[in-house]
Amino acid sequence: MTETYKALVANRQNGKLAVGFEQLSATEIGEGDVEVAVEYSTLNYKDGLAMADAIPIVQKDKLILGIDMAGTVVRSESTRFKVGDKVVLNGYGASETHNGGYTQRLRTNSEYLVKLPAGISTRQAMAIGTAGYTAMLSVMRLESMGVVPESGVVLVTGASGGVGTVAISLLSALGYRVTASTGRMDEAAFLKGLGANDVINREELSEPGEMLQSTRWAAAVDSCGSHTLANVLSQLHYSGVVTACGLAQGLDLPSNMMPFALRNVSLLGVDSVHAPMPLREQAWSRLAKDLDMAKLEALTVNIPFEDLPAAAGKILQGQIRGRAVVEIV
Ligand code: NDP
Structure with a gap:
């Protein structure tokens, strides 16, 4: 049987954005030189805005949502990454002009990815987000x-x-x-x-x-x-x-x-979306050094993957404290 991957997808029809879970085939999980088994994503204010279509964030008729993801490289045609590398994606147009992180599997451009510094797990990376x-x-x-x-x-x-x-x-x-x-x-x-x-x-x-x-x-x-x-x-x-x-x-x-x-x-x-790669790498290595991971855990809440659409409204109403991490299962 062909493998499919669960993803939270936005579809725009007649100008209206519909958000729902779909099982995507390997040809529907994006384009690029690296494929990532996504382990965690997160809910940011901007994800809430995107799901509510409050401002025009989603710029394609069909797109996987989620501006962030962290996971493990499972395929790579890039010289920068090899299978097994832990990587993080923040912004760079994810969930705007190309597929984002609310998916079990994502194919994307290696230029968007940062290799996680030692000392930060994929869950911690998304608690940071x-x-x-x-x-x-x-x-x-x-x-x-x-x-x-x-x-x-x-x-x-x-x-x-x-x-x-x-x-x-x-x-x-x-x-x-x-x-x-x-x-x-x-x-x-x-x-x-x-x-x-x-x-x-x-x-x-x-x-x-x-x-x-x-x-x-x-x-x-x-x-x-x-x-x-x-x-x-x-x-x-x-x-x-x-x-x-x-x-x-x-x-x-x-x-x-x-x-x-x-x-x-x-x-x-301060713009995070188009921050140049050297600045991103510097920021992630500073986070590994300067952020107290016990405090990070204290400010993190867990949101089940299925609950993401409902949680979008909550973050827009200021009802989520700290950071929300989503295990992609
Ligand atoms: P959150 O929703 O997690 O936090 C926003 C906080 O702002 C709320 O928790 C609340 O804090 C406060 N707040 C909410 N409504 C109001 C209001 N009406 N007046 C004053 N304060 C309010 O969002 P994020 O931290 O994820 O993002 C914060 C903002 O930064 C968003 O606008 C987001 O789009 C933007 N952002 C921009 C980025 C960029 O690249 N430029 C990147 C990341 C975020 P409290 O309850 O403590 O008052």
Whole structure:
């Protein structure tokens, strides 16, 4: 009997996106020079957006969903990978223009794959996922601007989410004093367990504020955008730095010139999807070195493969704490 592989697939018909499980044949699992037996994937905010078709992420009529996967190479025509290698895929158009990670078997382009560093299992790689790898890219961006623990307090917004929880864990391990901003004050003890020194209610940041406010933060990792990011900019110390990767509050940025012109602040974009390979490899090796794997486990929840479509709505409503890992069985 011909082998088939279970996958969560998006089909667009008459403009509407239908999401459901299918058994795919070997010819339907993608194109490329490497084939991977997928072991784990994950649920990111962007996966939620893709499944809900909230913004146009899926750009083909039929596509395997999932922006991340980790697994073992089972076939390779690439000189970079051999059978048995453990690999991770983050973004690079997965679930946008070509097949993603919600599948037992994926054929893909070797240029999209990073070899997992020793010390990170495929499950841990997906507990990190795009959100955690983006948190690492954000911390590296702050470092590139000269931010060090002695600079002062670093704010993390969207603290209970994927980017937020991993950013707190990383910054704390690196010796920074961290303040977490959350809408879930009942998670304060959890956030402090990850390494936050202080926890504030996100309402302090989410409403329109003055152009310049009392300075509070040496740096910040923001995944919310909108008024949250505008207020963070207005509260940065002189020469403060904030990284911006996300839009959990909104796509807009209702800010002004004053923090830039009078306080010399910097706003740094962070994109994980098209990050060049050397930067990805650096980020993954930093994660292996700097992320406390016990904390990673503490911030991870397991979601069964079958429950992914239902969980998509939950992540969009901010109901998933930390990172969600999915065993592909
Ligand atoms: P999560 O859903 O895991 O976390 C987002 C967090 O934001 C929530 O947990 C919540 O934290 C907070 N939040 C939710 N709604 C609001 C709101 N209305 N106002 C203020 N805060 C809110 O998502 P991820 O961590 O996976 O991703 C975060 C963002 O970053 C998303 O927009 C995502 O698309 C983006 N992203 C971008 C990447 C890139 O390459 N540029 C890569 C990865 C993510 P709390 O309950 O603690 O307040």
